[in-house]
Amino acid sequence: MTPAAGLSCYTSALHAYLSLEWKATEIISRSVHLAVRRDRAHEQLSFSHHSPSLDVLPDGSHLEYLSGSTYDVLDALSNELLRYGRAIVVTDTARLPWSVGHGGPSAPHWILLDGCSDQRWSIRDKFCALVPNGQQQPWSGELSDAELIEAMTLPADWRPVQSTRNKLVFGAPVPVPAGPMMWLRRHGGIAAIHALRCEDGWQFGDTAIDALVEDFQADDTRFFRSMDDLWAAAGHHGFALRWQREVASTDRERQALSPRIDRWEALPKVLRIAQESVLRGRPRPSLVESALGALRSEPQ
Structure with a gap:
């Protein structure tokens, strides 16, 4: 089957990240579940789509959000590429030139970086779906430093439902720092194993x-x-x-x-x-x- 067919923009990027070392389709498929909880504060349902949580990688390392300024981002991403050969960054669909949502309302969107040369960043975005604005097609290409920073410039606040998705993107909740730009760092230390619990209202x-x-x-x-x-x-x-x-x-x-x-x-x-x-x-x-x-x- 098509490698990322049916996956969200988050899991499409994770699939591309995982596939360079492991059997990504099997890992993600085995994780799929459905859990919901009523968020009383915002009168909405929270959804979890994965268990075990996908921030914990097969080698015991784990992915975590980091945030920072322009210079933090470029240095941090260069280090990720040097160590692991790729990195996932958080972008805003409204600022992605190839997105059918370009110029529209802000929404979080993950893309994979898999190289950098002469201040040009190699991008892979495998997300493919029929969305309200039209058919989103996969895209591969390059962005300059300035174009990458533009795509990664996030709104001051996400809508509550978007914030919840960012927090539960891996399946179990993870900390999401505030900041103008965010990316995922791969941490080599022992990952904390966390799971959703019925006593916390999850079904x-x-x-x-x-x-x-x-x-x-x-x-x-x-x-x-x-x-x-x-x-x-x-x-x-x-x-x-x-x-x-x-x-x-x-x-x-x-x-x-x-x-x-x-x-x-x-x-x-x-x-x-x-x-x-x-x-x-x-x-x-x-x-x-x-x-x-x-x-x-x-x-x-």
Whole structure:
């Protein structure tokens, strides 16, 4: 399958990073899960898409956010390239020339740097998806120092839902420093193992699906504000299930996975149709409830 098909911009960059040393598709596929929690402060759902958390790398090192000024960034990225041959940086889609979101609202977006020569940075952005502004295609090329700094110049504040995604990008929450620019540093020390807990309000698997149904029934307008996270969940599950089908040892196993893949991959379209129906004043709640219910590992 296409290496990053179905992955978010975050996991597309992680896939590219991991693939230079390890079996990235297997690592990410094995991590995919669904967990949700109600964020009372902002009246939104928080989503976790990975367990174990992907900041912990197979060799025991881990990735962590750092922030700083222009000179900090260029020196730090040069050091990352010298040590590891690549680095992930946080950019703003509104400032990325190749993004279909260029010039629009700010949104965090990860890209991979895999080289630098004569103040030109080699870029790989494997993210490919149909997004509200159009079809985003993968892009590879070079940026100058000034162009890279421009792309990495972040807004003073992300929207609450974006801040939550940055914090939970690996699966379990990690510290996200404030600053005008951010990148990921690979730290060679022993990584702290962290996980989500039920006692902190997290719901997992089928229980998370039930929570999504309840959230939709309580307030469909609030529910549809989670569309980006639901799209990510669908993409990640489709990615993981397609990998499981590829490595399955029997035809029976492969055939059993195909309907699950179809249900997850159909979810974004169903939700889009349902949202448009609400906007037209003709809501179709059963459409959403059926689509979500079909995702349970044990359909009711």
